[in-house]
Amino acid sequence: MTILITGAAGRTSGYVLKALLASDNVKPADLRLLVRSEDAIQKVQFRHQQLPRSSFVVADYLETSTLGPALRGVDIAFHNAPxxxxxxxxxxxxxxxxxxxxxxxxxxxxxxxFPVLSKLLNHDIKRV
Structure with a gap:
C-alpha cells in the first residue's frame, strides 16, 4: 500500500507523517511525500532521517504533468492544501x-x- 501526503513539509501534514511513521503498520517505503521544492525535502529529512530521498516527489499542484507521476501507484492520498x-x-x-x-x-x-469565519483571507476566499 502506498500513501501520498501532500504538503509534507507543512505543519498539519507533518503531524500526519509523524503518526504514520509511529505506526507499526506503515513503513517509510510505503510513503510518498509531495513537496514543492528541494529545500522542503531537506526540511522533512532533517526531522525524519529514516526517510530516503526516493520517498519524495517535487510537484506543482496546478501542473497536471507533475501531479500524474506523483499519484501513480498511490492507494491513499492525504491532501492538505497550502x-x-x-x-x-x-x-x-x-x-x-x-x-x-x-x-x-x-x-x-x-x-x-469554519470557512464562514471571514477574518482570515483563506476562509473568506472559500465563501465566493
Whole structure:
C-alpha cells in the first residue's frame, strides 16, 4: 500500500507523517511525500532521517504533468492544501482529477475549519 501526503513539509501534514511513521503498520517505503521544492525535502529529512530521498516527489499542484507521476501507484492520498492560497480550490480540483486518473482508491481532503469565519483571507476566499 502506498500513501501520498501532500504538503509534507507543512505543519498539519507533518503531524500526519509523524503518526504514520509511529505506526507499526506503515513503513517509510510505503510513503510518498509531495513537496514543492528541494529545500522542503531537506526540511522533512532533517526531522525524519529514516526517510530516503526516493520517498519524495517535487510537484506543482496546478501542473497536471507533475501531479500524474506523483499519484501513480498511490492507494491513499492525504491532501492538505497550502494555507492562505487564493488558488486552493483549483489546486484541490487538479489533485482530485489527477487522483481519479491514477486510480487512487481513497482520498482524504483536509481543508480549513469554519470557512464562514471571514477574518482570515483563506476562509473568506472559500465563501465566493
Amino acid at each position: 494555507g492562505f492560497s487564493p488558488l486552493e480550490s483549483a489546486m484541490g480540483i487538479a489533485l482530485i482529477d489527477a487522483a481519479k486518473e491514477a486510480g487512487v482508491k481513497h482520498l482524504v481532503y483536509c481543508s480549513v475549519l
